[in-house]
Amino acid sequence: MSADELRGLLGDWAREAAVPGVSVGIAYRGEETLLTAGVSSVDTQLPVDDDTLFMIGSTSKTFAATAALVLVEDGVLELDAPIAGYLPELRLSDPVARETVTLRHLLTHSSGFLGDIEVDTGWGDDALARAVRKFDELPQIFPVGEVFSYCNAGFLLAGRLVEAVSGLPYEEFVRTRLLAPLEMTDSFFQPWEVLTRRHAVGHAMREDGPAVAHLVGLSRSDAPAGGLWSTARDQLKWARFQLSGGKVLSDETRKLMQAAQRPAALAIEEVGLSWLRQRHGGTQLVRHGGNVSNLQLSEFQLAPSEDLAVTVLTNSVGGSALGPRIVDWCLEHLAGLPSLESAPAVAVEPGEFLGKFETGALALEVTERDGSLWAQMLLDSDSSDIVSPPPFEVVFVGEDLLARATDTRRPSARFRRDGHGRVDALEFGGRTALRLPGGNHG
Known part of the structure; x- marks a missing residue:
């Protein structure tokens, strides 16, 4: 071709x-x-x-x-x-x-x-x-x-x-x-x-x-x-x-x-x-x-x-x-090259993963809506022309791994745990973002 x-x-x-x-x-x-x-x-x-x-x-x-x-x-x-x-x-x-x-x-x-x-x-x-x-x-x-x-x-x-x-x-x-x-x-x-x-x-x-x-x-x-x-x-x-x-x-x-x-x-x-x-x-x-x-x-x-x-x-x-x-x-x-196969969604209790994870002017907020998980990237900017993109549905595709619900061929985020096994950070967009206080810690 x-x-x-x-x-x-x-x-x-x-x-x-x-x-x-x-x-x-x-x-x-x-x-x-x-x-x-x-x-x-x-x-x-x-x-x-x-x-x-x-x-x-x-x-x-x-x-x-x-x-x-x-x-x-x-x-x-x-x-x-x-x-x-x-x-x-x-x-x-x-x-x-x-x-x-x-x-x-x-x-x-x-x-x-x-x-x-x-x-x-x-x-x-x-x-x-x-x-x-x-x-x-x-x-x-x-x-x-x-x-x-x-x-x-x-x-x-x-x-x-x-x-x-x-x-x-x-x-x-x-x-x-x-x-x-x-x-x-x-x-x-x-x-x-x-x-x-x-x-x-x-x-x-x-x-x-x-x-x-x-x-x-x-x-x-x-x-x-x-x-x-x-x-x-x-x-x-x-x-x-x-x-x-x-x-x-x-x-x-x-x-x-x-x-x-x-x-x-x-x-x-x-x-x-x-x-x-x-x-x-x-x-x-x-x-x-x-x-x-x-x-x-x-x-x-x-x-x-x-x-x-x-x-x-x-x-x-x-x-x-x-x-x-x-x-x-x-x-x-x-x-x-072969097409990548979609990964099946894995059922996970979402409580410990909900919250806001921030690195500088970027943050990702994970919320629950009607039994589904949603994520939104938030941009801290004073310009009206720079707006945060809309939220999108996510699903788990492995242990601590998230993917967009519309495309599960590649995981797009990974939760990190501290020495006590608690979720303390989230990898997204290549960033390692720390959980903000006040989130749900499970």
């Missing part, structure tokens, strides 16, 4: 997911296919084309990690040396963390300090340095190296480390050492670079459908964690490098970045150096993806053993359903 056969499905699938516009890139065994559907904005109705820029969100972290590893290969940075040796001005709330946290901890989301933060320090070249100066305000939730919990703040610190060691603004280092050698000429960080080119805008979901959100959702200091704009065509150039190597890193280091470093938190199985690892049946996937304030969502999936890469760029929260659907179609219809 050809990737081009997806073309006839894409528009219908986007409408079903309430995604105004989508751009897809597929690379399979040397052949590349670009597909688009819909519009970049429901206000302008300008069609998405192959050159439309989208925010790729957290896939940007793989660029930050690669930039840091370039400096490791240059011999001016060490993966396992305390970063305070490179950033003597660094202040953290926990003095032990300040003296022990390393680049490897940052790139594997195991630094332990609060990860989901909002720090707007303007658009000057010092934005990242000014953001990191505030890191002594971040609580140390877990000891360094003990727990995986997805940490945007850790990648801001990694980006600042790149600046300090290289002597260049973060974006300039990425452009000269990564983007230019890989001929990624349609990838940008700054809004003034994006606004003069064809680009998608994010959409918030309203009762009557997607509506343009009049904000970007990220500040300049967020560049290492999620700030890159790119096209599906350029993302395939990134995929080609990740699958086959190139001018940026040695093959040894490139493969080290994709190799498992430690177990992760659901819905992620393992983490490499920034790369997230999951399995589709017996096939190893190396992936990332991004979510910019539920306004622009993306997928980036590699199946190295199949020589397959898929990137999906969307401009509404519906991309959280559309992206995986497209990836699964490619895995099954191009690579011939």
Whole structure:
């Protein structure tokens, strides 16, 4: 089957997911296919084309990690040396963390300090340095190296480390050492670079459908964690490098970045150096993806053993359903991998699992309604354009494992227990979120 056969499905699938516009890139065994559907904005109705820029969100972290590893290969940075040796001005709330946290901890989301933060320090070249100066305000939730919990703040610190060691603004280092050698000429960080080119805008979901959100959702200091704009065509150039190597890193280091470093938190199985690892049946996937304030969502999936890469760029929260659907179609219809089977629901007394679990500005609340379990992700934001997604029904599919009731093929959350067997935390979205006081403890 050809990737081009997806073309006839894409528009219908986007409408079903309430995604105004989508751009897809597929690379399979040397052949590349670009597909688009819909519009970049429901206000302008300008069609998405192959050159439309989208925010790729957290896939940007793989660029930050690669930039840091370039400096490791240059011999001016060490993966396992305390970063305070490179950033003597660094202040953290926990003095032990300040003296022990390393680049490897940052790139594997195991630094332990609060990860989901909002720090707007303007658009000057010092934005990242000014953001990191505030890191002594971040609580140390877990000891360094003990727990995986997805940490945007850790990648801001990694980006600042790149600046300090290289002597260049973060974006300039990425452009000269990564983007230019890989001929990624349609990838940008700054809004003034994006606004003069064809680009998608994010959409918030309203009762009557997607509506343009009049904000970007990220500040300049967020560049290492999620700030890159790119096209599906350029993302395939990134995929080609990740699958086959190139001018940026040695093959040894490139493969080290994709190799498992430690177990992760659901819905992620393992983490490499920034790369997230999951399995589709017996096939190893190396992936990332991004979510910019539920306004622009993306997928980036590699199946190295199949020589397959898929990137999906969307401009509404519906991309959280559309992206995986497209990836699964490619895995099954191009690579011939078997469809994942749904897991049967398991009857569990819900009492001890009810409550609110929080990490920074993100929380997941688990409630019971008419005998069914429901979950809702709650976003703490002052913007009216950034709204929490609607609640969804969940079911148990194993001991302490939850999945969406509409798709039980993969567990999406896992409850953690303390030394006394009591539920004290919940893994969701790659975060390890602690139970808030006042919940039902069984």
